[in-house]
Amino acid sequence: MVKFVKVKAKSILQKQKFRDNWFWNRYNLNSYRGCQFACNYCDAITEKYLVYKNYKDFSRIIYVKENAPELLEKEVKRFKPDVVAMSGVTDPYQPAERKCKLTRNILKILVKHNFPVHIITKSDLVLRDIDLLREIARQTWCTVSLTIVTFNQDLLPYLEPFAPPPEKRLETVKRLNEEGVQAGVDFTPIVPFLLDSVENIEEVIRKASQYAKYVLIGAAMTLRSNQRTRFLELLHKNFPELVRKYKELYGKQENPRQDYVVRLNKIAFEFCKKYDIKNYISPPDFERPRKENFEVANLLLLIAFFKEFKSGNPYSAWAYHKASQSIENLKESIRDVYERNELEKIPGVGKNISRVIEEFLIQGRSEKLKREINSW
Numbered sequence: 001m002v003k004f005v006k007v008k009a010k011s012i013l014q015k016q017k018f019r020d021n022w023f024w025n026r027y028n029l030n031s032y033r034g035c036q037f038a039c040n041y042c043d044a045i046t047e048k049y050l051v052y053k054n055y056k057d058f059s060r061i062i063y064v065k066e067n068a069p070e071l072l073e074k075e076v077k078r079f080k081p082d083v084v085a086m087s088g089v090t091d092p093y094q095p096a097e098r099k100c101k102l103t104r105n106i107l108k109i110l111v112k113h114n115f116p117v118h119i120i121t122k123s124d125l126v127l128r129d130i131d132l133l134r135e136i137a138r139q140t141w142c143t144v145s146l147t148i149v150t151f152n153q154d155l156l157p158y159l160e161p162f163a164p165p166p167e168k169r170l171e172t173v174k175r176l177n178e179e180g181v182q183a184g185v186d187f188t189p190i191v192p193f194l195l196d197s198v199e200n201i202e203e204v205i206r207k208a209s210q211y212a213k214y215v216l217i218g219a220a221m222t223l224r225s226n227q228r229t230r231f232l233e234l235l236h237k238n239f240p241e242l243v244r245k246y247k248e249l250y251g252k253q254e255n256p257r258q259d260y261v262v263r264l265n266k267i268a269f270e271f272c273k274k275y276d277i278k279n280y281i282s283p284p285d286f287e288r289p290r291k292e293n294f295e296v297a298n299l300l301l302l303i304a305f306f307k308e309f310k311s312g313n314p315y316s317a318w319a320y321h322k323a324s325q326s327i328e329n330l331k332e333s334i335r336d337v338y339e340r341n342e343l344e345k346i347p348g349v350g351k352n353i354s355r356v357i358e359e360f361l362i363q364g365r366s367e368k369l370k371r372e373i374n375s376w
């Protein structure tokens with residue numbers, strides 16, 4: 001039995017320090033706390049995000065931030081329009097949303113103030129708001145990622161006991177794209193030893209490629225604090241033969257071994273090539289002052305995405321993130337800086353990055369990015 005508790009939040013729009021180079025968001029917005037879908041691999045139950053005394057309450061007590069739309073209406077006036085991700089640590093279209101309509105009311109405000117949006121969900125309920133999503137796509141940029149990690153009916157009850165069936169999610173991706181809202185599949189996480197077979201990876205990518213604009217690959221499933229406790233409980237009870245393998249793969253670390261992540265990413269990358277589907281989301285292209293600075297900043301972030309993906313190390317492209325952020329915050333045109341021969345004065349921009357920027361400013365493209373996209 002799920003209990004719903006109405007609460008008043010103090011703030012609702014969280015600004016991130018850096019733009020995310022998977023989902024392209026600069027803000028996060030969570031209008032619920034807790035999630036009824038109760039996925040057993042969910043990392044939103046880690047202590048970092050948790051407010052519950054018992055982590056199992058994450059899916060048994062849902063806090064409904066009833067003042068979220070009202071707060072947002074005030075907060076948007078203080079922030080520049082940029083991509084809002086809904087939601088980092090809950091599903092914005094979990095069953096509670098049918099009645100509460102917080103996500104719908106929030107979207108109405110974001111439309112009114114020209115904020116681009118990225119929705120990450122497992123629910124076809126997102127189609128209810130197609131009118132608003134279409135309008136956001138028309139005004140600025142709107143993307144919806146439906147998470148699908150397997151179509152294996154035997155494993156789903158263990159991993160995602162209360163989420164809508166993956167076939168329904170794929171159908172949702174199809175409908176969204178038909179309606180003019182960019183939609184793809186978020187294949188995250190690839191759960192070790194349960195979902196990491198070549199057959200499972202191929203099946204998800206093959207089926208996604210029929211309807212999705214992209215497939216994001218998340219081979220590095222974390223095991224942190226409560227998330228680790230809960231997941232190991234699941235293994236002990238249902239897959240005891242895997243416990244030792246998990247210990248070998250993770251040791252005491254939060255992430256699986258890097259060589260394992262790279263191997264899976266490479267397999268997934270090759271299947272994306274085989275089925276002709278992107279493994280990344282193209283950067284948002286909404287209008288903003290100094291558009292060229294924004295394009296250069298996003299180019300660097302996309303190169304960083306591929307470096308991280310191929311190395312299995314989320315910190316392997318730190319300079320690209322720093323340079324991207326500096327360029328986005330520049331108070332003048334990047335082209336003027338280039339013409340004064342001062343690119344390397346920008347924080348984070350060294351010789352290599354300055355060459356990438358120069359090529360883009362002169363030729364309007366990047367060979368480096370092209371190589372990253374096309375080959376491993």
Ligand code: SF4
Binds near residue numbers: 035036038042089122
């Ligand atoms: S849908 Fe997302 S937020 Fe909800 S339990 Fe599953 S992984 Fe966690």
